[in-house]
Amino acid sequence: MDAAASEFAERGIAGARVDRIVAAAQSNKAQLYQYFGSKDRLFDAVFESHIAWLVDEVPLDARDLPGYAVALYDNCLKRPALVRLAAWMRLERNPTGTLLPDGRDAEKVTLIEAAQASGHVDPSIDPVDVLSMLTAIALSWSPSSLQVTASAREPRKVHDRRRAALARAVSQAFDASPSG
Numbered sequence: 606m607d608a609a610a611s612e613f614a615e616r617g618i619a620g621a622r623v624d625r626i627v628a629a630a631q632s633n634k635a636q637l638y639q640y641f642g643s644k645d646r647l648f649d650a651v652f653e654s655h656i657a658w659l660v661d662e663v664p665l666d667a668r669d670l671p672g673y674a675v676a677l678y679d680n681c682l683k684r685p686a687l688v689r690l691a692a693w694m695r696l697e698r699n700p701t702g703t704l705l706p707d708g709r710d711a712e713k714v715t716l717i718e719a720a721q722a723s724g725h726v727d728p729s730i731d732p733v734d735v736l737s738m739l740t741a742i743a744l745s746w747s748p749s750s751l752q753v754t755a756s757a758r759e760p761r762k763v764h765d766r767r768r769a770a771l772a773r774a775v776s777q778a779f780d781a782s783p784s785g
Contacts, residue, residue, distance in 0.1 A: 610651045614686035617693040618648050652694055655687045656709055665713040667720030670739055670779050671772035677743035678771055682757045682764070688747040710736055727781045735779055742775055 608629035641647040717732040746755035
């Protein structure tokens with residue numbers, strides 16, 4: 606799975622080669638096809654495993670959207686392939702609509718709805734849109750950014766500055782208070 610994730614993240618679905626994946630994994634094509642059936646199903650398994658990791662690693666506390674955004678930022682630094690895999694999924698498979706498999710974001714949307722009902726998150730914004738914008742803000746420095754791509758190798762003070770800016774922006778964007 607790690608070899609496939611690296612190959613798909615670098616080259617996409619169409620550009621990935623099973624020969625390179627099995628060589629890097631010290632496996633063989635017969636085993637890969639026996640287990641996954643096809644290169645497309647291998648990509649699906651890799652993508653779903655990365656999404657499952659992120660969902661498990663970064664739970665949403667809808668009363669702390671800034672904390673969630675910072676955790677997304679930090680975890681995308683840990684696994685930069687995740688954003689690249691999502692970009693390839695969007696480019697090659699799913700140009701519109703929901704990207705996450707099996708409604709993986711449904712629980713988070715429900716938590717945002719509850720936070721809106723309790724007055725913690727601005728109720729004038731659709732909860733799906735809150736989650737989408739929140740994720741986009743958190744990924745401002747991801748490999749999909751048009752301006753700057755963050756790296757775990759950058760100085761801590763750079764990441765601290767970004768975390769503070771991210772937390773402030775998210776707090777201001779979704780605060781339910783009248784002065785928001």
